[in-house]
Amino acid sequence: MSALENYRAALHRLMNGRPQIVPKGSAINKDTVALEAGRKRGSIKKSRAENAELIAEIEAAATTQSAHLKPSAAQEVEKQKSLKKAAHGKIANLRKDYEIALSRIVSLVHENYMLKQQLIEQAREQQQQGNVTALGDFRNRHLS
Incomplete structure (x- = not known):
């Protein structure tokens, strides 16, 4: 499994509310996805071209999560x-x-x-x- 596939699997676990490494209910962001994937905080960087699509997915998931969790x-x-x-x-x-x-x-x-x-x-x-x-x-x- 490539690093990108690990990140996507970690993102899906976070979106489904079933993380294996980070605490349940953690905010979805680049750092928590990296930690959930078993990598170090900050390993998902905008400067890497292969991460652009993954970062867009993470930001969309974070927006969805914040809309559902935060009351007005x-x-x-x-x-x-x-x-x-x-x-x-x-x-x-x-x-x-x-x-x-x-x-x-x-x-x-x-x-x-x-x-x-x-x-x-x-x-x-x-x-x-x-x-x-x-x-x-x-x-x-x-x-x-």
Whole structure:
């Protein structure tokens, strides 16, 4: 197989989306065709007369690929706007969840404080009624 046939076979593999050497989805250009053919980057040159037809085929394939792959600028802008809107919605939901979580934490801290105060009050009442348990002992055993 001649070098020109290797280049054409590599070009067809790239056009069909089944390259063997370069990554799938690589842009079609002279360098990727050369690499896919097992040659060095830059081995396809305009200065060689035998490459003129091959270069024209590569440029046509590159034009076809870019027309199929690149969305228009307006489509890209719309896509970015929708992604931004979705992100803002997520942020709003997360902020709401955060506020709910904070209010729950504050409520639990308040409830914990109130329960500790009730326990201290009950300990004082028991001590006044004649039970021997000291307030300090009660705190050390039950509130830690």
